[in-house]
Amino acid sequence: MTRINELRDGEEFVGFYLIKESEVKQTNTTPPKDFMNITLSDASGQVPGKLWDASESDKEQFKALTLVKVQGIVQLYREKLQVKINRIRKTTEADGVTLTDFVRAAPVEPETLVARIRNVADSIADADIRAIVAYCLDKAGDRLFHSPAAKSHHHAYYAGLAYHISRMLELGEFICAQRPFLNADLVKAGIILHDIAKPEEMVSELGIVSDYSNTGKLIGHISLASLWIAEAAFHAGIAVDSERVMALQHLVLSHHNLGEWGSPVQPQIAEAVALHYIDSLDAKLQMIEDALDTAASHEDWTPQVRGLENKAFYRLKL
Numbered sequence: 001m002t003r004i005n006e007l008r009d010g011e012e013f014v015g016f017y018l019i020k021e022s023e024v025k026q027t028n029t030t031p032p033k034d035f036m037n038i039t040l041s042d043a044s045g046q047v048p049g050k051l052w053d054a055s056e057s058d059k060e061q062f063k064a065l066t067l068v069k070v071q072g073i074v075q076l077y078r079e080k081l082q083v084k085i086n087r088i089r090k091t092t093e094a095d096g097v098t099l100t101d102f103v104r105a106a107p108v109e110p111e112t113l114v115a116r117i118r119n120v121a122d123s124i125a126d127a128d129i130r131a132i133v134a135y136c137l138d139k140a141g142d143r144l145f146h147s148p149a150a151k152s153h154h155h156a157y158y159a160g161l162a163y164h165i166s167r168m169l170e171l172g173e174f175i176c177a178q179r180p181f182l183n184a185d186l187v188k189a190g191i192i193l194h195d196i197a198k199p200e201e202m203v204s205e206l207g208i209v210s211d212y213s214n215t216g217k218l219i220g221h222i223s224l225a226s227l228w229i230a231e232a233a234f235h236a237g238i239a240v241d242s243e244r245v246m247a248l249q250h251l252v253l254s255h256h257n258l259g260e261w262g263s264p265v266q267p268q269i270a271e272a273v274a275l276h277y278i279d280s281l282d283a284k285l286q287m288i289e290d291a292l293d294t295a296a297s298h299e300d301w302t303p304q305v306r307g308l309e310n311k312a313f314y315r316l317k318l
Contacts (some may be wrong), residue, residue: 005044018102045294049083067091106163110145113162135232143199151209153307154283158207190251190275197224
């Protein structure tokens with residue numbers, strides 16, 4: 001059975017995969033015919049696939065989070081691998097495969113990641129900031145153990161959000177030691193809170209996002225997190241218009257840096273500048289790391305990385 005990172009252009013393959021995304025489309029022919037865009041995934045990566053002449057049964061059976069056995073051929077389209085699905089069926093008990101075999105996950109156990117985040121939250125010296133962070137962590141609750149950090153761009157897998165926050169905290173600790181003029185409590189809090197509402201923004205199972213929630217579509221995680229901070233302050237008896245609350249809200253609201261990237265304001269305090277670049281650095285390096293990890297071992301170049309201006313990255317042979 002062929003793993004996704006072993007697929008080669010022009011080769012036929014057979015394997016078991018998890019359907020990560022599935023949508024029905026129509027050709028431009030007259031009359032139009034139904035086909036399906038199906039993203040196949042396993043622990044080694046994912047690849048887009050086409051199922052042509054999709055039947056009503058196909059459209060009903062082959063939805064997201066379905067385990068399937070596929071026979072097909074690998075093709076190169078616009079410099080990216082995709083597969084033409086010739087035969088597909090749901091797996092059966094006799095196949096001996098389980099859903100968790102195909103789920104990508106953070107390389108560190110979720111319990112370890114969440115414990116690290118909570119330990120840093122507890123280390124915040126400012127009592128008001130510490131109380132607000134604790135409230136928001138409790139509001140995210142157990143979802144932090146399994147939520148991805150994004151639908152596709154970065155840390156888009158099981159426990160990806162906790163992994164993203166944990167790695168950012170490591171970067172934040174270094175930067176605060178190098179730049180002691182920064183308020184370390186605010187940097188820690190900003191890192192923990194910047195994406196804390198992601199689990200409410202996305203509908204996910206086993207780290208796979210099937211859609212954005214109504215709240216996510218209409219409000220979004222940035223505004224949600226700002227609201228959570230105000231709610232936390234209210235419950236803790238902290239003045240909602242205090243400088244601390246304003247600073248925390250500014251950190252969250254500005255962390256994407258630009259309006260076209262989702263931030264209603266740009267960073268205008270030093271800690272907000274630090275947060276934006278810590279977030280960006282971790283996200284972008286993770287995109288490259290994941291692309292290298294999931295690219296076929298025989299390939300010198302990764303597929304194009306959409307979150308990095310559609311650039312491919314070369315695997316050095318040092």
